[in-house]
Amino acid sequence: MKTSLYDEHVRLKARIVDYAGYQMPLDYGSSISEHRSVRHAAGLFDVSHMGVLPVTGPEAGDFLARVLTNDPRPLAVGQILYSPLLDEDGAALDDLLVYRMGPDSYRLVVNAGNRQVDFEHLKKHAGPGAGLAGDFAPIAILALQGPVSERIVKMIFGEDLLLPGNYRFVQTQDSDGTQILISRTGYTGEDGFELFLPAASAPELWRKLLDVGSPLGLVPAGLAARDSLRMEAGLPLYGHELSRERTALDAGLARFVNLDREGFFGREALLAQRAAGQVRSRLALIATGRGLPRAGDQVFDGETRIGYVTSGGYSPTLDAGIALVSAEPGLRYAEGHELTIQGTRRPLAARVCPRPHYRRSRGG
Amino acid sequence: MSQRWYTREHEWVDVDGEDAVMGITDYAQQQLGEIVYVDLPEADDSFAAGEAVAALESVKTAADVYAPFDLTVTEVNTELLDAPELVNQDAEGAWLLKARITDPDSVAGLLTLEEYNALLAAAES
Numbered sequence: 001m002k003t004s005l006y007d008e009h010v011r012l013k014a015r016i017v018d019y020a021g022y023q024m025p026l027d028y029g030s031s032i033s034e035h036r037s038v039r040h041a042a043g044l045f046d047v048s049h050m051g052v053l054p055v056t057g058p059e060a061g062d063f064l065a066r067v068l069t070n071d072p073r074p075l076a077v078g079q080i081l082y083s084p085l086l087d088e089d090g091a092a093l094d095d096l097l098v099y100r101m102g103p104d105s106y107r108l109v110v111n112a113g114n115r116q117v118d119f120e121h122l123k124k125h126a127g128p129g130a131g132l133a134g135d136f137a138p139i140a141i142l143a144l145q146g147p148v149s150e151r152i153v154k155m156i157f158g159e160d161l162l163l164p165g166n167y168r169f170v171q172t173q174d175s176d177g178t179q180i181l182i183s184r185t186g187y188t189g190e191d192g193f194e195l196f197l198p199a200a201s202a203p204e205l206w207r208k209l210l211d212v213g214s215p216l217g218l219v220p221a222g223l224a225a226r227d228s229l230r231m232e233a234g235l236p237l238y239g240h241e242l243s244r245e246r247t248a249l250d251a252g253l254a255r256f257v258n259l260d261r262e263g264f265f266g267r268e269a270l271l272a273q274r275a276a277g278q279v280r281s282r283l284a285l286i287a288t289g290r291g292l293p294r295a296g297d298q299v300f301d302g303e304t305r306i307g308y309v310t311s312g313g314y315s316p317t318l319d320a321g322i323a324l325v326s327a328e329p330g331l332r333y334a335e336g337h338e339l340t341i342q343g344t345r346r347p348l349a350a351r352v353c354p355r356p357h358y359r360r361s362r363g364g
Numbered sequence: 365m366s367q368r369w370y371t372r373e374h375e376w377v378d379v380d381g382e383d384a385v386m387g388i389t390d391y392a393q394q395q396l397g398e399i400v401y402v403d404l405p406e407a408d409d410s411f412a413a414g415e416a417v418a419a420l421e422s423v424k425t426a427a428d429v430y431a432p433f434d435l436t437v438t439e440v441n442t443e444l445l446d447a448p449e450l451v452n453q454d455a456e457g458a459w460l461l462k463a464r465i466t467d468p469d470s471v472a473g474l475l476t477l478e479e480y481n482a483l484l485a486a487a488e489s
Contacts, residue, residue, distance in 0.1 A: 015397070031423055032398055224397075224423060290401045292421050314400045314423050345419070345426060 003048035004199035020112035022049040031224035035316040041217025042146030051115030053108040059129025069257040075100035080167045084248040090269025091244040140202030145192030152213040189233025234356025250280040287321030289349040297343040370480035393455040396422040399448040404440040433470040435463035
């Protein structure tokens with residue numbers, strides 16, 4: 001499948017890869033320089049492959065409170081929250097954002113690769129009072145991320161537009177009447193926005209953003225930069241930190257799981273995991289040797305295997321290999337502790353560093 | 365006067381008598397994507413044909429570079445250790461190592477540019 005921006009990617013000489021069935025840009029020449037642009041200026045991503053699932057009806061809120069670990073009912077219209085999605089046995093099916101569109105109307109934004117599983121799971125459990133739209137509207141999603149994003153959004157939509165705060169959204173129209181939802185969310189560890197609009201209008205907005213933003217340093221950015229940015233920022237990726245095998249607690253998402261709240265899927269399993277002291281610990285590592293950790297590599301403390309890499313790769317900010325590691329329950333290490341990452345090739349020396357690897361300075 | 369040959373492992377080799385210089389092809393660097401580490405052997409290291417002599421690690425993946433024949437390394441391009449991006453910028457200019465061919469009989473199966481291009485064309489189709 002192609003998103004409505006496919007021709008733009010080709011025109012910009014993107015390296016195209018198949019991702020969850022979509023032909024998506026991996027990079028536009030250099031993921032490393034795209035990554036740096038997002039940290040210092042801004043990057044524009046096509047994330048139209050994400051799934052959008054509207055949930056509506058008088059019982060939509062109660063339904064979502066039952067299937068999500070994080071209760072969306074307290075949200076005001078215009079607010080957004082993050083939540084893992086677990087099955088009845090506590091296995092993670094996905095992680096997602098919930099947008100409160102109206103009193104009885106929510107919108108879920110889910111991972112591309114999980115949209116079908118999510119939909120079938122939700123459909124199975126939705127009662128008559130919570131309707132799930134069976135068709136995914138042809139929507140485009142653009143992510144504008146980086147410290148100059150706000151200036152660019154203001155240049156496009158006007159200084160008068162009241163911009164949403166973090167995890168909030170506003171709806172507006174552009175000059176030719178296209179409805180656009182502007183949400184202050186992202187997956188890079190930087191300030192930024194995600195823009196939802198009809199697919200047919202997306203190429204024009206994409207070009208306009210690049211025209212207006214490029215003097216400020218805005219560049220198109222692909223999936224490779226998206227992955228290295230989220231990894232540096234310590235943000236979980238479904239299938240890596242969070243999966244059917246690695247629970248929401250293993251993934252470090254306890255603050256999005258209120259175990260004191262009764263009546264949501266997976267609560268008993270997570271309570272049991274916690275009571276048994278079986279929550280895996282998480283480590284951030286930086287390679288001190290030359291080489292890159294890769295997902296699946298084993299991690300050793302001396303001769304003892306203590307865990308494995310859930311995400312690994314090159315960090316342009318630190319100019320080194322970095323890894324997110326899932327380690328045995330209860331393991332704690334002081335910063336600087338030396339470990340060995342063993343992949344399919346030779347061992348790679350690494351040390352424990354503060355989590356996350358990158359945190360943006362605020363108020364700058 | 366050296367002649368440039370290519371291998372099925374996407375390397376180029378300049379051979380002049382018993383002296384050889386080698387690197388990876390432009391196709392190989394495109395497939396690897398952005399290279400962030402280049403690991404090189406040391407001078408006087410010896411390798412048999414088919415053994416890994418060097419390794420390249422890119423954002424995407426890691427790949428070995430294989431000895432096209434029996435060789436002893438005479439010099440490595442240390443400039444690449446701090447500037448691995450030179451391989452992406454000019455793969456057919458950025459040599460990895462210079463070597464002495466230790467067994468002329470091990471030199472076999474090298475491809476001309478035409479043959480290498482035909483190999484790529486076949487792989488693409």
